Amino acid sequence: MKLNRLGKTDIQVSEICLGSMTWGSQNSESEAHQQLDYAVGEGVNFIDTAEMYPTTPRLSETSGQSEKLIGSWLKSRPDRDKLIIASKITGEGNKHFRDGARVTGAMIREALEESLLRLQSDYVDLFQLHWPNRGSYHFRKYWTFDPTTLKPENMEQEVADILGEISRLQDEGKMREFGLSNESAWGVMKFLEVGSRNGLPRPVSIQNEYSLTCRIFDLDLAEISVLENIGLMAFSPLAAGGLTGKYLDGDIPEGSRRSMQPNLNGRYVPQTEKAIALYGDVAKKHGLNLAQMALEFCTTRPFMMSVIIGATSMEQLKSNIAAKDLTLNEEVLADIQQVYRDHPLPM
Numbered sequence: 001m002k003l004n005r006l007g008k009t010d011i012q013v014s015e016i017c018l019g020s021m022t023w024g025s026q027n028s029e030s031e032a033h034q035q036l037d038y039a040v041g042e043g044v045n046f047i048d049t050a051e052m053y054p055t056t057p058r059l060s061e062t063s064g065q066s067e068k069l070i071g072s073w074l075k076s077r078p079d080r081d082k083l084i085i086a087s088k089i090t091g092e093g094n095k096h097f098r099d100g101a102r103v104t105g106a107m108i109r110e111a112l113e114e115s116l117l118r119l120q121s122d123y124v125d126l127f128q129l130h131w132p133n134r135g136s137y138h139f140r141k142y143w144t145f146d147p148t149t150l151k152p153e154n155m156e157q158e159v160a161d162i163l164g165e166i167s168r169l170q171d172e173g174k175m176r177e178f179g180l181s182n183e184s185a186w187g188v189m190k191f192l193e194v195g196s197r198n199g200l201p202r203p204v205s206i207q208n209e210y211s212l213t214c215r216i217f218d219l220d221l222a223e224i225s226v227l228e229n230i231g232l233m234a235f236s237p238l239a240a241g242g243l244t245g246k247y248l249d250g251d252i253p254e255g256s257r258r259s260m261q262p263n264l265n266g267r268y269v270p271q272t273e274k275a276i277a278l279y280g281d282v283a284k285k286h287g288l289n290l291a292q293m294a295l296e297f298c299t300t301r302p303f304m305m306s307v308i309i310g311a312t313s314m315e316q317l318k319s320n321i322a323a324k325d326l327t328l329n330e331e332v333l334a335d336i337q338q339v340y341r342d343h344p345l346p347m
Contacts (some may be wrong), residue, residue, distance in 0.1 A: 001043025001324055004305050006084070007204025008229050009177055011125065013084050015299050016324055017046040017233060019310035023246040024065025025054035026255070026312045032069040035317055038084070044319050048207075048233065048308050050088035050130060051097060057260060060096045062123035066161065075120045081107070084125040086233075087115045088181060088207075091131035103135045104158070105165030112174060127166075128179040128207055133158055138182040138209060140266035140347065156194055163191070163200035170201065179205035179233070185220040192228060203230055205305060210234035212243060212279055212294050212336070213272055213346050222303045231305025236300050238309075238320075239347070240264040242272060243338055245280050267347050275343040282335040288326070295323035297336060 003012040018039045023032040036047070038156060051057065053066035074080060089111040090097045098107055102178050112127055134155060137145040165230055169175040180188060180203050188206060195202045206225065210217050210232060217225075219234060225232055240257050242264060263269055283290040298307045311317035328336075 001045075002299075003045075004231065006126070006177060006305065007025050007202075007231060009204055009259070011084060011177065013046040013306050014044045014296075015304070015306055016044055016056045016321060017048050017086075017306040017308045019308040020047065020049040020057075020066040020070060021053045021055045022310060022312050023054055023069045024062050025056050025059075029072060029231050032066075033073045034314060035311065035322035036070070036073050038314065038317060039321060043324070044321065045082060045219070046084045046086070048086045049119075050090070050128075051111055051118075052088075052090045052094060052130070056257065058096075063096050064114075064118050064259075071118050071120035080121065085119065085121065086126035086179070087119070087124050088128040088130040089110075091129060092133050092135075093131065102158070103129060103162060105161040105330070107219060108162055108165045109169060112169060113264070123174050123176060125176045125335055126179055126205065127169075127175045128181045129162070129183075130181050131182075132183055132187050134187075136182045137184065155190060159191055159194040160198055160200070162197070163195050166201050167264065172230055177201075179203050179206045179207060179230075181207040183208065185224055188221070188224050188228075188230065205231050205233050207233040207235055207308070210298060210301075210304075211239045212297060213239050213267070213275055213288045213343075215340065215344070218301075218305070222301075231302070233306050233308055234265070234304060234305050235308045237295055237298045237307045238291055239267045239272070239276075242268050242276055243279065244291040245276065247278065248273065248277055248293040269347060271343070275339065278339045278343065279336070282332065282339060285335065286329075286332050287344040288332070289319065291319060292323040292326050293328065293332070293336075295320060296326040296328055299323075300328060 002015045004015055006013050049066045052063050092102045093100045134150045168179050183206055208217055247258055280290050283293045289295050309320040
């Protein structure tokens with residue numbers, strides 16, 4: 001398993017990260033532990049979770065269960081220091097946590113300490129801000145994005161407050177590094193600017209959506225990621241299962257994500273299916289598994305730090321992790337590029 005550097009730190013993370021958003025709903029404790037054992041055995045050292053997980057579906061009564069299942073697994077591991085555990089504070093709008101209030105420094109501390117209890121750990125390696133306080137264009141909101149509706153008036157003060165508390169939590173040994181999620185280019189630069197001006201920590205990562213069918217990261221954010229050394233942690237690299245090809249021709253397997261979310265949060269619409277079918281043709285032409293091709297493509301991107309995979313079955317997990325052994329040649333990449341040119345934003 002290839003390891004990549006976490007920002008400018010000395011921490012090395014596996015290029016495949018194991019996600020956990022189905023643990024506690026679609027997956028039981030024993031299944032979660034089985035996935036963890038297998039992934040670590042295959043060289044994965046990076047595990048991502050959040051206080052709001054699981055999300056399939058997202059319910060107040062199950063929030064935090066994913067962290068608890070990781071915690072029950074961690075407590076029996078002698079190698080905690082070799083594992084990189086990442087979690088997130090939910091942020092504004094989610095009424096299940098702190099009544100959906102805007103994130104403050106005090107809330108960072110509260111959320112982190114609650115996560116540590118569930119994780120049965122003294123520290124997390126990476127703590128992320130799940131959503132910006134001012135709103136976000138992600139999850140298909142870019143079709144109606146209007147920056148005049150954002151509320152960044154107090155952002156510099158808010159960011160300084162958040163970074164100040166992060167610095168104190170780092171000094172206390174409860175958090176090693178921090179990252180952003182569902183952020184924009186402007187938002188990332190504002191964190192860098194405020195941190196630099198005040199001698200406060202800088203973000204080491206950004207967790208945004210990225211896949212063959214969602215490549216809005218490729219321009220401004222890619223430039224920031226490379227030049228500022230803030231690597232991308234790509235979520236939904238298989239477009240919530242769409243890029244496995246299992247939904248083509250109208251098939252919706254029982255218990256699948258699409259059986260619960262028909263359009264996969266806007267990821268599966270007619271134009272998406274057309275693009276996926278064409279990527280499927282590329283995979284078939286070169287004798288490749290479509291899902292593995294999609295995952296390996298993500299790892300080839302110059303800004304990619306780690307690709308977050310998730311699975312509800314061991315068969316899916318094994319197939320996804322096997323993408324680490326795949327190499328895409330120039331012919332495959334050229335064919336992928338042609339589909340991209342014809343269908344740059346199909347969702």
